[in-house]
Amino acid sequence: MVEILLDATVRAGTPILFATLGAILNERAGIINLGIEGLMLIGALAGFAGTFYSGSPLIGILAAFAVTFVAGSIHALITVQLRGNQIVSGLALTMFGIGVTALFGRGMVGLTIGGLERLPLPGLSQLPIIGRPFFQQDLLIYTSFVLVFLLWFFLYRTRTGLALRTVGENPAAADTCGISVSLYRFFAVTTGAGLVGIGGAYLSLAMTPMWIENMSAGRGWVAVALVIFSGWSSGKAMFGAYLFGGITAMQLRFQAIGTDISTHVLQMLPYVFTILVLVVSTIRLQKGSSQQPQGLGLPYDREDRK
Amino acid sequence: MKKTMVMALVILLCGFAGPVLAQDKQIKAGFVYVGPVGDAGWTYAHDLGRLEMEKLPFVEPSTYIESVPEGAESARVINGLVRRGHNLILTTSFGYMDATIDVAKRNKDVIFMHCSGYKTAENVGTYFGRMYEPRYLSGIIAGKMTTKNIIGYVAAFPIPEVIRGINAFTLGVRSVNPEAQVRVVWTQTWFDPGVERDAADSLLDVGADVLAMHQDAPATLQAAEARGAYVIGYNSDMRHFAPNAFLTAPVWNWGALYTQLAEAVHNGTWKSEQIWWGVKDGLVGLADIHAKVPDDVKALVQERTAAIVAGTLHPFTGPLKDRDGHQVLGAGETMSDGEMLSMNFFVEGVQGTLSK
Numbered sequence: 003m004v005e006i007l008l009d010a011t012v013r014a015g016t017p018i019l020f021a022t023l024g025a026i027l028n029e030r031a032g033i034i035n036l037g038i039e040g041l042m043l044i045g046a047l048a049g050f051a052g053t054f055y056s057g058s059p060l061i062g063i064l065a066a067f068a069v070t071f072v073a074g075s076i077h078a079l080i081t082v083q084l085r086g087n088q089i090v091s092g093l094a095l096t097m098f099g100i101g102v103t104a105l106f107g108r109g110m111v112g113l114t115i116g117g118l119e120r121l122p123l124p125g126l127s128q129l130p131i132i133g134r135p136f137f138q139q140d141l142l143i144y145t146s147f148v149l150v151f152l153l154w155f156f157l158y159r160t161r162t163g164l165a166l167r168t169v170g171e172n173p174a175a176a177d178t179c180g181i182s183v184s185l186y187r188f189f190a191v192t193t194g195a196g197l198v199g200i201g202g203a204y205l206s207l208a209m210t211p212m213w214i215e216n217m218s219a220g221r222g223w224v225a226v227a228l229v230i231f232s233g234w235s236s237g238k239a240m241f242g243a244y245l246f247g248g249i250t251a252m253q254l255r256f257q258a259i260g261t262d263i264s265t266h267v268l269q270m271l272p273y274v275f276t277i278l279v280l281v282v283s284t285i286r287l288q289k290g291s292s293q294q295p296q297g298l299g300l301p302y303d304r305e306d307r308k
Numbered sequence: 309m310k311k312t313m314v315m316a317l318v319i320l321l322c323g324f325a326g327p328v329l330a331q332d333k334q335i336k337a338g339f340v341y342v343g344p345v346g347d348a349g350w351t352y353a354h355d356l357g358r359l360e361m362e363k364l365p366f367v368e369p370s371t372y373i374e375s376v377p378e379g380a381e382s383a384r385v386i387n388g389l390v391r392r393g394h395n396l397i398l399t400t401s402f403g404y405m406d407a408t409i410d411v412a413k414r415n416k417d418v419i420f421m422h423c424s425g426y427k428t429a430e431n432v433g434t435y436f437g438r439m440y441e442p443r444y445l446s447g448i449i450a451g452k453m454t455t456k457n458i459i460g461y462v463a464a465f466p467i468p469e470v471i472r473g474i475n476a477f478t479l480g481v482r483s484v485n486p487e488a489q490v491r492v493v494w495t496q497t498w499f500d501p502g503v504e505r506d507a508a509d510s511l512l513d514v515g516a517d518v519l520a521m522h523q524d525a526p527a528t529l530q531a532a533e534a535r536g537a538y539v540i541g542y543n544s545d546m547r548h549f550a551p552n553a554f555l556t557a558p559v560w561n562w563g564a565l566y567t568q569l570a571e572a573v574h575n576g577t578w579k580s581e582q583i584w585w586g587v588k589d590g591l592v593g594l595a596d597i598h599a600k601v602p603d604d605v606k607a608l609v610q611e612r613t614a615a616i617v618a619g620t621l622h623p624f625t626g627p628l629k630d631r632d633g634h635q636v637l638g639a640g641e642t643m644s645d646g647e648m649l650s651m652n653f654f655v656e657g658v659q660g661t662l663s664k
Contacts, residue, residue: 006513010506010509010510013506014502014506017502104344104346104375107346108345108346111346111348111352112348112548112549114548114549205501205502209501209502209505210501210502210504210505210525210527210530211530212501212526212527212530212549214344214346214347214348214501214525214526215343215344215346215347215375216343216344216375216499217501217502217525219497219499219500219501219502219503220500221502250503250506251506251510254493254495254503254506254507254510255510255513255514257492257493257494257507257510257660257661258460258491258493258507258510258511258513258514259514260491260659260660262661264661265494265496265661269496
């Protein structure tokens with residue numbers, strides 16, 4: 003039972019995890035992205051179409067990354083090059099994503115694909131309890147494990163990562179050091195968007211191998227909230243994504259078993275938890291140790307120095 | 309996790325209206341949809357009906373507006389259809405009820421039809437279908453096909469429409485297999501493929517070998533297909549999502565109603581009424597039953613269908629007990645439409661949470 007629950011938790015949490023990691027990369031460079039929901043849909047459709055036409059989910063995943071990378075560059079162009087309002091641009095990207103996928107997805111509705119298969123890792127998959135949920139999964143889930151580590155390593159253990167964080171914290175200082183603020187921000191926004199797209203592709207390739215309009219059903223907005231929840235850290239993002247996935251999985255299974263715990267109480271839990279985390283992080287903020295990148299949401303213009 | 313951004317795409321379909329007599333009233337219909345036409349479910353079924361209605365010679369190319377949020381803001385969309393000269397407007401979700409009545413008050417020359425509501429006016433009628441009839445029939449198949457006697461039901465919200473479906477289905481199941489039990493999992497969403505899939509998996513995990521569902525996406529079908537279980541769909545024939553698992557589906561055939569409606573408006577015989585059509589009228593029915601269902605089961609379903617059409621069989625006929633053993637109907641009594649429309653209890657054989 004615990005195995006099955008953990009397995010469902012990981013599967014439900016993975017699309018949100020990819021999206022949150024992508025958003026963290028965005029925000030670490032100082033750019034808010036409220037277009038996550040739209041990007042997930044674009045990724046879901048691109049991933050599905052890529053898989054359908056090529057017959058290979060791998061091509062689908064690459065297509066999802068590539069197409070959302072391009073879609074993300076719209077946001078990058080507006081917010082980085084043109085220094086437009088990040089909130090407005092992000093919301094527009096979400097609306098664009100919903101509309102454009104509905105339009106181009108028409109011909110894809112009702113088609114079926116093979117979807118991502120589980121690839122049990124030899125040896126590890128036989129471990130009790132953690133074997134099934136962590137080592138009998140599909141390629142994208144293994145990728146997400148690696149990515150959580152890679153993102154942390156990149157941000158905190160490489161010079162480029164340090165430069166990227168500096169761009170997010172204090173772009174003027176970064177600029178003084180000869181770091182190209184535009185280039186780093188452009189890279190962070192587009193690559194982050196690509197990761198969000200892979201999260202979308204997880205929906206249409208692994209979770210429910212099909213394309214339906216609006217199939218992300220609000221997961222992009224959960225990811226936006228999880229970025230704050232995680233304090234812009236990839237490890238905590240993993241915890242947060244699994245927490246959301248786990249509570250959904252748990253309350254469905256409690257119902258299936260036939261327990262009498264109110265579903266309303268169970269469905270409240272993730273939000274109660276979010277409130278708690280926000281309270282804790284606000285207290286920390288007052289003590290002067292905020293984790294939010296200081297340059298977040300502010301366009302940077304060299305001529306604008308105060 | 310409700311979708312917060314909705315973009316309504318207005319698509320005007322091009323087509324030809326056939327030659328008509330000058331004195332006849334041309335129908336220009338406008339549809340308001342709650343979901344995307346591509347949902348493969350509820351809205352998709354309505355759109356098939358719209359296209360069937362368009363085939364009538366006196367019906368001009370119709371308009372639809374999809375993914376319109378329920379509530380007050382839908383009035384703006386309905387008003388827009390009126391301004392653009394539509395003379396028959398169909399609003400296809402419960403939450404458009406007040407907005408429809410509101411707009412209708414100010415536009416007496418336009419005819420409005422609201423799906424699944426209860427408010428009418430002189431130019432507003434309502435329509436819905438007795439989906440509980442095919443639900444009951446599909447229950448017979450589920451009851452015969454289960455070997456573990458656990459049937460899972462992925463359900464959206466605990467509202468009378470859904471509860472009525474679960475109960476009718478369970479009565480169908482228990483009429484052929486009194487040992488079987490129907491386990492309900494609420495997803496608290498009409499449309500979220502991921503959660504629907506997980507709910508279906510959770511039922512398969514506790515041993516269900518047949519699944520049924522009341523959702524707008526076909527994720528439950530995929531879950532059953534992946535795990536080698538059987539599944540009963542809903543809304544429209546979704547067998548291509550689960551070629552091996554699909555047994556049948558209670559389906560909507562809105563075309564049957566929409567063509568008659570257009571004819572009534574065209575002939576000037578339309579009057580405001582509350583339409584609640586059943587299997588008899590062809591509005592609801594079962595999708596083709598899969599070949600792997602034994603012939604005697606198919607014959608039984610056919611026999612009961614005929615009895616429903618003839619009016620000799622009503623799924624909610626006493627003696628009927630609720631889950632806690634209280635008698636709801638005495639022997640031979642049938643439930644009134646009013647009682648069915650406000651149903652808020654589970655019949656014997658259902659296992660699930662239902663707050664009182």
